[in-house]
Amino acid sequence: MVYGMPRIPPEKQILKALNGDEAVAYAVKQSLVDVVAAYPITPQTIIVEKFSEFVADGEVHTEFVPVESEHSAMSTVVGAAAAGARAFTATAANGLALMWEILYIAASLRLPIVMAVANRALSAPINIHCDHSDAMGMRDSGWVQLFVENSQEAYDTVIQAFRIAEDPDVLLPVAVNLDGFFLSHTLENIRMLPDEAVHEFLGGYRDASKVKVKVDYFEEPVPLMLNPARPLSFGPLDLYDYYFEHKMHQVEAMKRVPEVVRRVHDEYAELSGRRYGDGVLVPYAVEDADIIITVLGSSGGTVRSVVKKMRERGVKVGTVRIRMFRPFPHRELAEILKGAKVVAVMDRAISFGSYGPSFLEINTALYPLREKPLLVNYVYGLGGRDLPPGDVEKMIEELVEIARRGEVEERLRFIGVRA
Amino acid sequence: MVEVRWHGRGGQGAWTASNLVAMAAMFDGKHVQSFPAFGPERSGAPIVAFTRISDEPIEIHSMVYEPDIVIVLDPTLLKNVRVVEGLKKGGFVIVNYEGPGEKLYKALGVEKGVYRVYKVPATKLALEILKRPITNTALIGAFIKATGLVSLEGIEKALRERFPGPLAEKNMFLIKKSMELAEEV
Known part of the structure; x- marks a missing residue:
């Protein structure tokens, strides 16, 4: 464009x-x-x-x-x-x-x-x-x-x-x-x-004052803000009569x-003059990619630089940086990932007893697809452990192998941690 | 892209030197990064800082493993830190050092011809001009002489942005003096 x-x-x-x-x-x-x-x-x-x-x-x-x-x-x-x-x-x-x-x-x-x-x-x-x-x-x-x-x-x-x-x-x-x-x-x-x-x-x-609300005790809608001249209560008691409806407002707002x-x-x-994908997702080289890596934050650039290098060697790999994590762009991401053979989800956090947080989201995103890519979760960088480009390269080599075999043995993997 | 690794001890200004060089390169029109290998900041402890200078925007956000240039602010580090670790063949080693060249090669543990080795009496210069053993700007002078990677105008602008008037002047003078005395060995 x-x-x-x-x-x-x-x-x-x-x-x-x-x-x-x-x-x-x-x-x-x-x-x-x-x-x-x-x-x-x-x-x-x-x-x-x-x-x-x-x-x-x-x-x-x-x-x-x-x-x-x-x-x-x-x-x-x-x-x-x-x-x-x-x-x-x-x-x-x-x-x-x-x-x-x-x-x-x-x-x-x-x-x-x-x-x-x-x-x-x-x-x-x-x-x-x-x-x-x-x-x-x-x-x-x-x-x-x-x-x-x-x-x-x-x-x-x-x-x-x-x-x-x-x-x-x-x-x-x-x-x-x-x-x-x-x-x-x-x-x-x-x-x-x-x-x-x-x-x-x-x-x-x-x-x-641009956002106004209608309340019982004022005839006209009033600005949604604390103001002694037009008293409003924020967050009063709200039991099973209305609490759920208020939660639905948050669902809708999201x-x-x-x-x-x-x-x-x-x-x-x-x-x-500065763009970050469409503001929600930042894809790179995903169109014909067999392998797509998702990532959050500053590692996005490190991964992209290695992806560029691997592309020069003919490896069909791409990456998507997730710029917006909440609300999570399930449908948009599925649209990008659906053609891949393997999707590697990188997480710089872990839910103990489960997987990395974005891995759970991407499973949810891909479930509705009739043909699903293989999914692997790579947890890395906990406590500031560096992500050297060499480790990203090794991960991509592993993914090439997974794509070739067509199956994933261990879905939860760790990068750069001592055995 | 050029990658620089700075070795110093907490308090000698390695990170500041890295920042000054990055700022100078930015004023010269380059893309830059400057960051320390983050640890608890203890005065006297060995520390490392990194600078990246590139014509293109810099995407990578990891530490530097194969630097093009290594700069050593304190000669006592040579005893327990292998400063040339990962340094690319033909890369520069610039050391605060007063002794003869052969001894420096021995202290670095490298053969002649593998790297380009420079020395500069940085502690002496800093004590003379700043009256304090802050060796970072002296090493910047040697770095400019050895590599020409940033301009004198750029570094002057960076110094003025970073330090109040008289201190910027003194350091600029120190950098020029260091450029005279730095030599390849």
């Missing part, structure tokens, strides 16, 4: 060398965020450290609330977003785990909070490095989950996330996941949009997410 020139050509964008965390902080700075609440020490990220400098230097209007725990950080942004603020927080690993209870509340109150998660392993043993265990712990909480491949995409995706979250068809919190250390601490070239372009893209400050993610991604691409 050929695209026109972006509205802001590269030379009009600000070139900076930033790590992933700093890139996120700059995106938040440009996104006219009203409230940032965060627990300021480990396992916090450079994101709020950098952002607190913007606050201290008077470069943003944001109210910065340093709280005493991640549970409180999430509670604070819940309150702020309910009052109509554009609210943001960031965390990682055990910090995210401590938010767990409030994550569900943020999603079921339909609050368009954006959170960056620098993905890191959970204790014990204590580990500060990358895996997706933290993010997978929140996959059922009702948040939209996006995973990025590099620091540039982290910047771009945070800006998109506010638009997705606040879209009246969505009104759900969005988590932007970037791999701890592999992105959070890696300096890369970043092109930033001018402030005004971001402001325009977001339509200015968040205007919560169904509308993919279209909004694609639309926002498209609009942003026209502005910036």
